Amino acid sequence: MSQVFDxxxxxxxxxxxxxxxxxxxxxxxxxxxQVLKVLATDRGSVSDFQGWAKVAKNMVxxxxxxxxxxxANVYVHYVKRTA
Amino acid sequence: MTxxxxxxxxxxxxxLGRLERGDTFFVLDVRNRDEFExxxxxxxxxxxxxxxxxxxxxxLGGKDEMLDSVVAYIGRxxxxxxxxxxxxxxxxxxxxxxxxxxxxLRRLNYTSANLKGGMKAWGxxxxxxxxxxxxxxxxxxxxxxxxxxxxxxxxxxxKAIVIDPLRHLHPYLDLARVRGLAIEAVIxxxxxxxxxxxxxxxxxxxxxxxxxxxxxxxxxxxxxPATFPYEFIRDGQMFPIGRHELEALHIPGHTLGLVAFxxxxxxxxxxxxxxxxxxxxxxxxxxxxxxAPLHAxxxxxxxxxxxxxxxxxxxxxxxxxxxxxxxxAASLDDxxxxxxxxxxxxxxxxxxxxxxxxxxxxRYVPEYVDIKRVNAGLVAPAEEDAATLELxxxxxxxxxxxxxxxx
Numbered sequence: 353m354s355q356v357f358d359x360x361x362x363x364x365x366x367x368x369x370x371x372x373x374x375x376x377x378x379x380x381x382x383x384x385x386q387v388l389k390v391l392a393t394d395r396g397s398v399s400d401f402q403g404w405a406k407v408a409k410n411m412v413x414x415x416x417x418x419x420x421x422x423x424a425n426v427y428v429h430y431v432k433r434t435a
Numbered sequence: 436m437t438x439x440x441x442x443x444x445x446x447x448x449x450x451l452g453r454l455e456r457g458d459t460f461f462v463l464d465v466r467n468r469d470e471f472e473x474x475x476x477x478x479x480x481x482x483x484x485x486x487x488x489x490x491x492x493x494x495l496g497g498k499d500e501m502l503d504s505v506v507a508y509i510g511r512x513x514x515x516x517x518x519x520x521x522x523x524x525x526x527x528x529x530x531x532x533x534x535x536x537x538x539x540l541r542r543l544n545y546t547s548a549n550l551k552g553g554m555k556a557w558g559x560x561x562x563x564x565x566x567x568x569x570x571x572x573x574x575x576x577x578x579x580x581x582x583x584x585x586x587x588x589x590x591x592x593x594k595a596i597v598i599d600p601l602r603h604l605h606p607y608l609d610l611a612r613v614r615g616l617a618i619e620a621v622i623x624x625x626x627x628x629x630x631x632x633x634x635x636x637x638x639x640x641x642x643x644x645x646x647x648x649x650x651x652x653x654x655x656x657x658x659x660p661a662t663f664p665y666e667f668i669r670d671g672q673m674f675p676i677g678r679h680e681l682e683a684l685h686i687p688g689h690t691l692g693l694v695a696f697x698x699x700x701x702x703x704x705x706x707x708x709x710x711x712x713x714x715x716x717x718x719x720x721x722x723x724x725x726x727a728p729l730h731a732x733x734x735x736x737x738x739x740x741x742x743x744x745x746x747x748x749x750x751x752x753x754x755x756x757x758x759x760x761x762x763x764a765a766s767l768d769d770x771x772x773x774x775x776x777x778x779x780x781x782x783x784x785x786x787x788x789x790x791x792x793x794x795x796x797x798r799y800v801p802e803y804v805d806i807k808r809v810n811a812g813l814v815a816p817a818e819e820d821a822a823t824l825e826l827x828x829x830x831x832x833x834x835x836x837x838x839x840x841x842x
Contacts, residue, residue, distance in 0.1 A: 367529065367531045368489075368527070368528065368529060368531055368532045369489050369490070369493070369501055369531070369532040369535070372489075372490055372493070373493060373500070373501050376493065376494070376499075377499055380499075395819060396467075396528055396529075399467050399469065399470075400467060400488070400489075400490055403467045403468075403488050403490050403491070404490035404493075404494060407490065407491050407494045407495065408494050
């Protein structure tokens with residue numbers, strides 16, 4: 353799957369909650385309709401981004417992927433600003 | 436996270452002490468709702484808790500920074516649900532995110548603490564307690580309190596046998612080092628379904644032989660044989676240990692290859708047969724109707740042992756089953772009067788007791804089929820997957836059917 357995105361946030365190596373906290377800040381800097389790609393190594397981020405998307409009113413989670421990285425999986429989240 | 440003004444931190448060990456004493460506290464759990472439902476803190480008494488995922492606090496608090504959002508959200512939306520007369524323990528998966536919650540609570544003048552290492556540290560915490568301790572005979576109960584799993588080290592004259600070692604080996608290796616014990620045999624009472632056995636790994640690390648009943652070296656659902664070498668356990672087999680010996684009693688029912696171990700008329704390591712409050716379920720091999728009568732006959736065999744023998748079970752379902760010293764042990768005679776399953780066994784006919792067993796089955800746990808695959812060496816999960824498989828408390832006993840509504 354190749355997801356279109358406008359900006360990348362590298363949150364690899366950061367522990368919960370920072371990947372999501374930083375993603376939320378970056379999302380606020382995007383134009384409406386733009387997509388942020390977030391790279392994280394925190395496994396819990398997968399379900400946390402899904403949960404966040406359920407309560408946030410200004411974004412949708414448009415895709416998630418897992419990539420085998422060196423030593424640790426990289427969890428990739430695509431969030432789109434909608435409001 | 437640089438700010439930590441007078442932040443109180445509870446380690447898993449301190450938490451266990453508080454749960455055992457029945458201390459009064461409240462839990463603010465900031466994991467997602469699925470994680471909270473699957474694995475929560477439980478003590479002698481229910482621990483009151485509220486679960487607000489951190490991302491909801493962040494989003495609904497509406498600030499850029501986590502701490503500011505926590506303060507805004509709790510102050511506005513959660514204040515009426517939080518007690519001000521007792522400490523509030525902030526809990527998350529690994530202990531970092533809950534530190535924001537603990538700090539936010541302090542800013543709002545609540546008494547708060549953070550659980551160090553989160554539910555991961557609690558889930559992987561082990562407690563070791565001596566049941567008997569002398570040069571002639573020492574018995575240690577090694578428990579994993581969050582999961583309700585119990586294992587044993589039996590030692591005499593510098594030699595030790597380990598029964599049902601759990602996945603992390605450090606409690607056994609540390610104990611052997613500190614007490615100067617040579618581990619000569621490692622025994623699994625059966626092929627476990629609820630947790631990943633440390634048996635093979637511990638035997639490999641210490642050079643000890645690994646023993647299992649051959650019936651439990653076959654996965655009951657896949658009907659595939661174990662992929663590793665092991666020594667067979669036979670009914671009546673004696674396992675010498677220093678100046679004592681353990682006698683194997685084959686008691687099929689919970690599994691086909693379940694074995695209890697008896698040390699004279701003094702101790703009975705029951706594995707998953709008789710627990711303190713309840714008895715084991717017969718359905719985890721997927722053959723409840725076929726295995727329940729075997730289970731009934733095996734339990735009757737154990738019931739005929741000397742009443743003064745001390746039952747040392749493989750599980751507990753609630754910390755409340757411990758005695759006042761936190762040990763899970765009771766005489767067989769005592770259990771005849773207060774163990775739900777043994778009371779039913781004495782009251783019912785053969786058929787009636789089988790019906791009782793089949794009417795008392797708790798929920799089936801799908802992960803248990805996979806865990807048995809791991810224990811038969813059919814799959815080898817990575818650490819994170821192993822931890823996920825083992826998440827939450829065991830559901831090996833019948834009584835959970837009534838206690839939790841068989842979720």
